[in-house]
Amino acid sequence: MNLYLKNKKLLQENFSYDQSFEHDACGVGVIASLDGKKRRQVVEYGIESLKAVWHRGAVDADGKSGDGAGICVEIPKDFFLEKIKETGHEHKGEEEICVGMIFLPKNEYAMQERAKTIVEQILLENKFYIYGWRQVPVNPSVLGITANSNRPEITQVIFKSNKLMERNELERLLFVSRKKILKITRKEQINDFYICSLSSRSIIYKGMFLAEALSDFYTDLNDKRFISRFAIFHQRFSTNTFPSWKLAQPFRCLAHNGEINTLKGNINWMKIHEQDMSSNLFQNVEDLKPVITPGNSDSAALDNVFELLIHSGKTVPLIKLMMMPDAWSKRSKILPKAHQQLFDVLNSTIEPWDGPAAICATDSKWVIAATDRNGLRPLRYSITSDNIFCAGSETGMVQIPEKKIKQKGRLGPGQLIAVNLKKGKIYRDRDIKDYLSKDYKKFHKQIIHLDKKITTEKEFENFSKEDLRKRQYLSGYSVEDLELILHPMVEDAKEATGSMGDDTPVAVLSNHYRPISHYFRQNFSQVTNPPIDSLRESKVMSLKTRFGNLGNILDFENLTKENIYVLDSPVLTNSQIKKFKNIFSEKIKIIDCTFDVKDNLKNRLEKIKEESEIAVREGANHLILSDQNISEDRANVPMILAVGAVNSNLVRHSLRGYASINVQTSEAMDTHSFAVLIGVGATTINPYLAIDSIRQRYEKKLFNKLDFESCVERYKKSVNAGLLKIMSKMGISVLSSYRGGCNFEAVGLSRGLVSDYFPGMTSRISGIGTFGIEKKIKELHFKAYQKNVVVLPIGGLYKYRKTGESHQFQGNLIHLLQSAVGEKSYEMFKKYSQGINKLSPTNLRDLLEFKKLNNSINIDEVEPIEKITPRFGSGSMSHGALSAEAHETLAIGMNRIKGSSCSGEGGEDEKRLKPFKNGDSANSKVKQVASARFGVTVKYLNNCKEIEIKIAQGAKPGEGGQLPGFKVTNEIAKLRYSTPGVTLISPPPHHDIYSIEDLAQLIYDLKQVNPKARIGVKLVAATGIGTIAAGVAKAKADVILISGHSGGTGASPQTSVKYAGVPWEMGLTEVNQILTLNQLRHKVTLRTDGGIKTGRDVVIAAMMGAEEYGMGTSSLIAMGCIMVRQCHSNTCPVGVCSQDEKLREKFTGTPEKVVNFFSFVAMEVREILASLGFRSLKEVIGRTDLLHQVSRGSPNLDDLDLNPLLVQTDPGKNKMYSENNLINSVPDNNVDEKIWEDLKNKFQTKEKISYNSKVQNTDRAVGTKLSHYIFQKFSEKLPENILQLNLTGSAGQSLGAFLSKSIKIKLSGDANDYVAKGLSGGTIVVSPSKENNFESHENTIIGNTVLYGATSGKLFASGKAGERFAVRNSGGISVIEGCDANGCEYMTGGEVVILGKVGDNFAAGMTGGIAYIYDPENTFENYVNADSVIWQEPETKFWKDKLKKLLEEYHLETNSKISKNILENFEKEVKNFKQVCPIEMLDKLESPISLEKEKQKAI
DSSP states (O other), rough: HHHHHHHHHHHHTTOOOGGOOOOEEEEEEEEEESSSBBHHHHHHHHHHHHHHTTSSBOOOOOEEEEEEEEEEEEOOHHHHHHHHHHTTOOOOOEEEEEEEEEOOOTTTTTHHHHHHHHHHHOOOOOOOOEEEHHHHHHHHHOHHHHHHHHHOEEEEEEEEEEEEOOOHHHHHHHHHHHHHHHHHHHTOOOOOOEEEEEEESSSEEEEEEEEGGGHHHHHGGOTTTTBBBBEEEEEEESSSSSOOOSSOOOOOEEEEEEEOOHHHHHHHHHHHHHOOOOTTSSSSSGGGGGOOTOOOOOHHHHHHHHHHHHHHOOOOOHHHHHHHHOOOTOOOTTTTTHHHHHHHHHHSSSSSOSSSSEEEESSEEEEEEEOOOOOOOOOOEEOOOEEEEEEEETSSSSOOGGGGGEEEOOOOOEEEEETTTTTTEOOOOOHHHHHHHHHHHHGGEEEHHHHHHHHSSSSSOOOOOOHHHHHHHHTOOHHHEEEEEEEHHHHTTTOEOSSSSSSSSSSSSSSSOGGGGGGGOOOOSSSSSSHHHOTTTGGOOOOEEESOOOOTOOOGGGGGGGEEESSOOOOHHHHHHHHHHTTTTGGEEEEEEEEEEOHHHHHHHHHHHHHHHHHHHHOOOOEEOOOOOOOOEEEEEEEEHHHHHHHHHHHHHHHHOOOOEEEEEEOOHHHHHHHHHHHHTOOOEEOOHHHHHHHHHHHTTTTTTHHHHHHHHHHHHHHHHHHHHHHHHHHHBHHHHHHTOOOEEEEEEEEHHHHSSSSSSEEEEEEEEEEHHHHHHHHHHHHHHTSOSSSSSOOOOSOOOTTTTTOSSSSHHHHHHHHHHTTOHHHHHHHHHHHHHHOOOOOOGEEEEEESOOOOOGGGGGHHHHGGGGGGGGGOOOBBTTTTHHHHHHHHHHHHTOOOOTTSSSSOOGGGSOOOTOOOOOOOOOEEOOTTTTTTTTHHSSSSSSEEEEOOOOTTTTOOOOEGGGOOOHHHHTTSSEEEEEEEEEOOOOOOOOOOOHHHHHHHHHHOTTTTTTEEEEEETTTTHHHHHHHHHHHTTEEEEEETTTTSSSSHHHHHHHSSOOHHHHHOOOHHHHHHHHHHHHSSSSEEESOOOOHHHHHHHTTTSEEEEEOHHHHHHTTOOOOOOOGGGTTTTSSSSSHEEEEEEEHHHHHHHHHHHHHHHHHHHHHHHHTTOOGGGGGGGTGGGGGGEOOOOOGGGGGOHHHHHHHOOOTTTOOOOOOOOOOOOOOOOOHHHHHHHHHHHSOTTOOOOOEEEEEOOOOOOOOHHHHHHHHHHHHSSSTTTTEEEEEEEEOOOTTTTOOOOOOEEEEEEEOOOOTTOOOEEEEEEOOOOOOOOOOOGGEEEEEEEESTTEEEEEEEEEEOOOOSSTOOOSSOOOEEEETTTTTTTOEEEEEEEOSSOOOSSSHHHHHHHHEEETTTTGGGGGGOOTTTTEEEOOSSSHHHHHHHHHHHHHHHOOOOOOHHHHHHHHHHHHGEEEEEEEEEGGGSSSSSSSHHHHHHHHH
């Protein structure tokens, strides 16, 4: 513990660690009685449920410490009456017993006493009578060393009010009392003091034990007098190994499984809401501030606001809809108008707390279970005949006899279910929303939608000709910007695409002028929360922009006093900003954002802050910050600095809620610049100079037949789509919650500047400040006006230009490298390496040099090349991005040096498994499992040494991709289980990687399907990646790859290539530091990639903590790539990145060239090690003390501080690296192990074998390890379904994952998420227990993300599935009885029949396969995403027969009532089906779907 605290302090002092980077995920649930009576059974079920989700938490190395678990129940009166007697008192009268559950500092008696004194002082001031303090009996023997070392003193204070009070009033007084107590203890710095609960209604028992130890540790909970009408429970999985007791959940009113992606924005906006809070219910509103306790986790912050709103008189169901609303703005077809109006009103009161979430919450009058707008956390529920309601992350958490269960259901996106505890009545989602919408209908008339008044028409330009060119020059525009960025945004109405990554300097290292936006790096989601697909799931996203006074969140009555204005987009064209000014003319103040060139920038920024503040105090509701006043005497203030300065100043002075900040700027052109402006606080943006530049190109007739209005509209559409994409990468759906959140990391801006203008934003690598920025602006201004330079610079940021931005891979260096590997000349390679090193600084590592602490040694004493090359990898490029020849050549070369080639996400040809006669092998050592799951089968996964889970890609983190149809050849289609010529979509990774515990489940699944393979996780360097990596290590990964932002790609939006993620030097050092801090570093292998080119790069990466090194782009260049950057167009002139057969013939790469390149790098590594006096690479791993920062002679680099990269944490007794390719163990798959042990010698006869077993929700991936064992022993030789497993109960996650064709599973009961994931030929049948009496088609039987990535096999389920059913199904056949949102998403093959309703956004991105939907109510068209599919009644005999045959097989397997009814009346019922077919498949089907086409084919 002392070592941990020492390292933590060191990292915090050097800006290398921030507690806000920590994340968590969990299992959550609630039990409630439905008869209004308190029961012991409710508490026992809660404890039992918690024990059943142990696998959703993490376990410390000591085997006993957990990340946190707890339970919230009602205060048991009889129990505490006895405890009051033990204090020498007797509780009389009708006053309620109040109990505070309190953590006190351990072993600090003076602090304990002071804390107790403060509690007593505040309670007495508020007229409470204190019975006494009680030491809570605990059993420390169940704790691990870690948990026990920071265990607090756990006490209860028992008291009552001196006067009889109305219950809500009493709870409100207790709430205020607790806030006062915590303010004082924080001020006095009484560390480790925490109030779990202070209430007359509920009490919370929680701590850092394993979930199953709750009632063993807190013996109170075993007392039969502990009775309650509800029990909310929670099990935590933290990314931090040393979580605190207070962060265990539940919190005061809720338990939360998820991640608030918008937390930064929400905290900032809550500070703004505090400005206008008032209520008659509170004596002094100042007592409530700050609403959010500083340093709180996202869940605790959510709880803070929930609790405040509860005590302001709002019900828990309403608060959920305020803070976590449905996705409503684009769903007019399926949401009642009253519900839409309700959300319109609520959206105008508070910003959504957006992100994946399942919550269980209570105010002790209601309990609710609810999900976020995207349904990204599971919540299953059951209702029993003895009036018990159970809801939680999994089904089967409580062992209830099936005959007692009346209903099994689940909550879809945005849904909630509520129990009125007094009435004992359950309210469904529709009931609650119907009820609340009536109450809030009166407020809707105050909402004014401005788009009807501010239309885009009669567009005009502000500046032209020489004036325009001068302004373009001063704003940093280049010819390349206009041609490669702006032009496609108009012509194609979407962002420009690029490829092959980024080999230009990060902005602070550039010798050219770079706008301030270039210093901002976009954040994105990975592991702890998923990104969103802004294209295929656009219905859940919104750019709605709100104007007007934000109002009082404590009292809604003021909503009727002022109008609230709403726009659908924050982008205003020139004509729109003019109308905007006219509408709000009396309430507008224009702020000039230019400064006198004789003055300084800092002074003008201070003046802008002052002018804005005065304007708002004088009544201005709309500020317009404009830089149009540029002249010979006045230069533009960078608008990002101006907005940040004004926004932060107004927040600081409690004024931001009264005014909008609108921007009229010359700097906004690409979507990244818009995102930065909004992220730092802008309300709307008018990109007048970009629009004027469009006009300039329009007048040159460069946009064909488009008129000017259309050009502007298309540009705006492109910006809107780009903003959605940037938000979606963070998993943020709603612009109002993104605005002002500063969701970026500054790379190379001074910490002082960031602190002043962008508080809360990370800036680990401090650099240029206002003085340096001013100098650059004045230089540019001088050239424009004094030297009269009006020719725009050429650019060169996106493609190499001779006089433009520097690139590392220049033509002469590419030629040198290719000559070196072709001629096997190490001397020539050294010239290449020296050429790279002599370039002006491009990467952060270019400012570092080796520190020589030892004498040099003879190179013969250094480990040989053969020991170094196994540490090398060639990146993760798929066959699809690369040609077959390039992909195989790379694999052969890497196998020769015992390095690692990776299959990428495109599958791999089985013929490559067989070695060549000369001993070569083209089999990739590493097989990748990515979001698309292309070609992932049992065979694929069992023919590798490592499986890499691709979470993100360096060049486009948080995004998916697509392989256009023209690249999907017969060869590619075969590998990816798809159709030639049909587009293939790789979605963002948000299907079975919702959270850290879901990643842990995927790691578990893969360790079942191939226990001998290392499991790696690919992450991208970003803010907070250290704590994410700690979570990945705790999830039992063996390898963690940190990719830098500069890595290559086949295709990506240019703004992603340039502005997402950070250099690997930042990510790798942070990961190494945080893993060491958490004593996890020695348990994983660290790998890095992203622009590594030389032996020097490798040694620096080693010193920064990496043991393995990837060189993807360099290896392609060694094989012949010449960096023309047109991979996405299939026109690679050297056949490296093309599927065109003629171009592939031009490929000249050989395995020898690959071997030579990596051998040369290893030789250079040896030379460097010898010069530094080290005998092996292992000796320098993690040795950042061997590096030091040097000056490169450029004044703009002198401010750069790389010290955070060089901080070295103390590993204690552990090594600074992982030894011997360690494979971390996971809990045994007991069911599969027992089955195999019993049956492994019974397959010889080829006769069918049947086996019976009971399962429960903790039995995960049943059938997966069996598939591994069978494949290892018999390959694929056993007949189909030779083994039938007859299971009963509630199966855990991943039932039948990667199930092989020889196994059939029949489950009587139900199952959790990920059933049939990666199904590889097996058959799964799930039916309700025969003891159930409910209608199967009305109940949920399987969870979310079922049939994900299935390549073959069958799934029949007699009941409904959750969200994302059949996502990325490539060949599975399935029949079910209903599904929720996003069914058949990205499907590329197989057949699906759904005998019930589907959820919203059905068939989004579906490009293959066939689906049949039973739709007797004819509502299907309201739920389908029509972008890629058509639907019709089945017409032809061919497809009708197929449907009938599937139904017959389904009925035979499940005895389903609904299928029986349909089959008995098939000729009539077939007309109630909709056959869904992808548009791209219409001419590729085995038989036409329409009679007309069938006739044409016959002719």
